[in-house]
Amino acid sequence: MKYIVDIKCLSVYIKGKKILECIDLKIPRNSIFTIMGPSGSGKSTLLRVINRLIDLIPYAKVEGKVYVFGMNIYNVDPYILRKQIGMVFQTPNPFPHLSIYDNVALGAKLNGVARNKDELDKIVEWALRKAMLWDEVKDRLREPPSKLSGGQRQRLCLARALAIKPKLLLLDEPTANIDPVNTRKIEETLTSLKNEMTIVMVTHSPHQAARISDYIAFLYMGKLIEWGPSSQILIRPRSKLTEKFLRGEI
Amino acid sequence: MKRLDRRIIMDRFFKYLVIVISLIALMPLFYIITSILVHGGSTVLKAGISFLYEPPPSPLSTNVGGIGPSLLGTILLMTITIIIGLPLAFFTAVLAVEYPNSIIAKFVGILTRSFIEIPTILIGVLVYTIMVLPMGRFSAIAGAIALALVSLPYMYTHIENALASIPWIYREAAYGLGLTKPKALFHIFMGIARRGIVAGILIGLAKASGETAPLLFTIGGSRHSYFQGLDKPIDAIPLLIYEFAQTPYNIYHEVAWGAALILLLIYLGVFATLRLLVKKVEL
Numbered sequence A: 001m002k003y004i005v006d007i008k009c010l011s012v013y014i015k016g017k018k019i020l021e022c023i024d025l026k027i028p029r030n031s032i033f034t035i036m037g038p039s040g041s042g043k044s045t046l047l048r049v050i051n052r053l054i055d056l057i058p059y060a061k062v063e064g065k066v067y068v069f070g071m072n073i074y075n076v077d078p079y080i081l082r083k084q085i086g087m088v089f090q091t092p093n094p095f096p097h098l099s100i101y102d103n104v105a106l107g108a109k110l111n112g113v114a115r116n117k118d119e120l121d122k123i124v125e126w127a128l129r130k131a132m133l134w135d136e137v138k139d140r141l142r143e144p145p146s147k148l149s150g151g152q153r154q155r156l157c158l159a160r161a162l163a164i165k166p167k168l169l170l171l172d173e174p175t176a177n178i179d180p181v182n183t184r185k186i187e188e189t190l191t192s193l194k195n196e197m198t199i200v201m202v203t204h205s206p207h208q209a210a211r212i213s214d215y216i217a218f219l220y221m222g223k224l225i226e227w228g229p230s231s232q233i234l235i236r237p238r239s240k241l242t243e244k245f246l247r248g249e250i
Numbered sequence B: 001m002k003r004l005d006r007r008i009i010m011d012r013f014f015k016y017l018v019i020v021i022s023l024i025a026l027m028p029l030f031y032i033i034t035s036i037l038v039h040g041g042s043t044v045l046k047a048g049i050s051f052l053y054e055p056p057p058s059p060l061s062t063n064v065g066g067i068g069p070s071l072l073g074t075i076l077l078m079t080i081t082i083i084i085g086l087p088l089a090f091f092t093a094v095l096a097v098e099y100p101n102s103i104i105a106k107f108v109g110i111l112t113r114s115f116i117e118i119p120t121i122l123i124g125v126l127v128y129t130i131m132v133l134p135m136g137r138f139s140a141i142a143g144a145i146a147l148a149l150v151s152l153p154y155m156y157t158h159i160e161n162a163l164a165s166i167p168w169i170y171r172e173a174a175y176g177l178g179l180t181k182p183k184a185l186f187h188i189f190m191g192i193a194r195r196g197i198v199a200g201i202l203i204g205l206a207k208a209s210g211e212t213a214p215l216l217f218t219i220g221g222s223r224h225s226y227f228q229g230l231d232k233p234i235d236a237i238p239l240l241i242y243e244f245a246q247t248p249y250n251i252y253h254e255v256a257w258g259a260a261l262i263l264l265l266i267y268l269g270v271f272a273t274l275r276l277l278v279k280k281v282e283l
Ligand SMILES: Nc1ncnc2c1ncn2[C@@H]1O[C@H](COP(=O)(O)OP(=O)(O)OP(=O)(O)O)[C@@H](O)[C@H]1O
Pocket: A014, A019, A037, A038, A039, A040, A041, A042, A043, A044, A045, A046, A057, A090
């Protein structure tokens, strides 16, 4: 299976309003695939279709075919699908009633990724290190996340997503609240994770897209304007709209 | 300059006005609490610790005795009320929040809420007709069912509110990890809403433990002997207060005051411990 995600003419309507329009997209295995586009273009919605979180939104209608791991997502149990897909949301949302440790551990424990306390400790440390948060929290793992800064919370959410050892990682502007130094570090992490998983990332920033992506898709007002290897999209975009976006004009 | 002075004066004026009005509003409460402390305190001091376990005196006795059976009765009734009422309230609230479009959820929601409007004495009469009459006697279980019906809608509405006010981003986070609905509910939603859920239980409990009307037709006020079985009569402190206060005997009035103090202490104790035990969730 060469493509981890294969989307065939996907349209999404929310309360009758068209949010995504006949999107066709293939996401190659072990790549970093970036979705960029202006605010409101449907980037987050596209991510939510891939792990079927869109099902939670009342009055959302999905048309077209979406294959993830080679299976039609509407033919599999959504809970089993989501266990294999990690997601970091646009707004940092660590569970407020759990400690830093438990935020990372919960998914790994409930999904059966770790079978005992030792394994769990190891996974938590591994995930926090990968998210570049370990050094800042290793002495206060029992504290609630309300004591963390916005950027630290976002990295905690990344660790939580990594701890379920996903095959596919969905990131919705994961560095929006994070300073340049840590952004760099997280980008390095993502590049190193590529061997273990496929990464789909949403970003506003063409610069970030340029730094780490293997492929880039450009979304505009619910339509997929173009997608392809990142060098091609960045250097020789086919569409005027893409060019304008890259120049910061839309 | 003048303008500013006037603004400051108005500001002060309204501040004091608010304080005075609040004090006036609190006065009845203050009065009730002090009279319970004074009268009840003197009874309890006179009787000593045995007030908690002795049965009540005979009308012409000079010995105050105690409220043992009624105290135990109240504790038992509260426990059974929670055992019956809480799961019902909890599951209907979960149904209403997690499956808002299901017909059962809508039906149960309307039914439960409309129970708030029914005078509690009618709930007593209802249980009297469907339980006490067929069984042929008053019973602890009939009282507990009546109290559960009284507290159910309060617990239901508070738990429903607590669960429904969990921000959407945490729901997505829970389901995004692949948690099933029961797991998300148990590990995430109940944890985030724990304060609201406990508040709902307390309010339901407070409602039930202070009610007299539903007990008039159901438990039979058996206050001279200890618990004899769920299907046998039992007593509760509010019923004892209500009935003793109506008698002409001074000694019964004293016992009623003492009982009121104990009831107040139970309230405070339960509220304080639960509130302290359940930590606040900082969002
Ligand atoms: N739950 C919802 N209910 C109604 N409309 C929605 C909902 N979620 C998204 N939309 C609409 O879908 C469109 C796309 O939203 P989406 O969040 O996918 O955009 P986005 O590209 O992620 O934007 P941003 O960069 O600002 O996050 C918007 O017009 C938005 O109003």
